[in-house]
Amino acid sequence: MRIGFIGLGIMGRPMASNLMNAGYELVVYNRTKSKAEALIHRGAKWANSPAELAHNANTVITMVADPDAVRDSATEPDGFLPHMRDNFLWINTSTVNPSFARQMAAESESQGVRFVDAPVAGSRIPAEKGELIFFAGGNRQDVDACAPLFDGMGKKTVHTGEAGTGSGLKMLFNLLLGTGMAMFSEVLNLGQSLGFSKETLFSTLLGSPVVPGFIEGKRDKMDSGDFAADFPLKWMHKDLYLAALTAYEQQVPMPGAAAVRELFGQALQAGYGDADFSALARFLEPDDEDQ
């Protein structure tokens, strides 16, 4: 029996490829078939729908954009969930909100399918190197059953608790990523208006305790202006929206995160959605003619 992998974007493709490197047989599905070609060429079997994939796999892994894409893949008429056999395993690695993950756990259970809520920390390069970190929510036995697969794609797995807690931890992680990027982008903008060069700002601020470590990894993009996406800005906006939804459900105020979400929303509307989320720094820079 094979592993079924759905969602072959920036993250899904290298994850699936690493599973093949680890010796697993894969059956794959992606809404846009062309993204599966390299894997098919290496021997992965193509499924024409998530339902067809479910007939050829005992474990299904999803790595798609957002809750709607997960629901479409799982429960729509051609979705995999109703076609999975009893006691088979669904691992959702897409970033979703905790209450949605709990819903998917309940729907899985009603179909006799075991569900593990396992979003990842780490972007394109850790995905390629097999160095992702899995935040795995689910019962201990199911998370343990996933361990060889997680080891094939990542360097560490944290068992966070029940389904929903993996997505909860991932949400906290991305809140820090988004707000950190927003604050650094504003600092760059203010600093340049005060006459400091980008070089001076990078060399004095990066590496200091006040700047999050991940910003160093974005320096080349901000220096070169080449914002080819490792983590698309539209997905950061999505994650901040899902955090707001969660804050509403939890009755927790998050005024700072709300302001940052709107900032990413403005960048999205200005056409930066498919760029890396660090393009927020470029979005905030004044146009040349304004300087």
Ligand SMILES: NC(=O)c1ccc[n+]([C@@H]2O[C@H](COP(=O)([O-])OP(=O)(O)OC[C@H]3O[C@@H](n4cnc5c(N)ncnc54)[C@H](OP(=O)(O)O)[C@@H]3O)[C@@H](O)[C@H]2O)c1
């Ligand atoms: N990139 C990162 O650094 C990173 C890190 C951690 C977690 N994540 C999370 O991982 C997930 C995937 O991100 P990515 O960066 O790989 O994004 P991506 O390259 O944009 O890939 C998105 C995937 O979702 C599929 N998809 C989108 N809408 C769909 C729908 N309605 N029905 C079925 N499939 C749909 C896409 O299919 P098509 O190919 O047909 O468009 C593609 O396979 C997201 O939840 C993201 O937040 C990303």
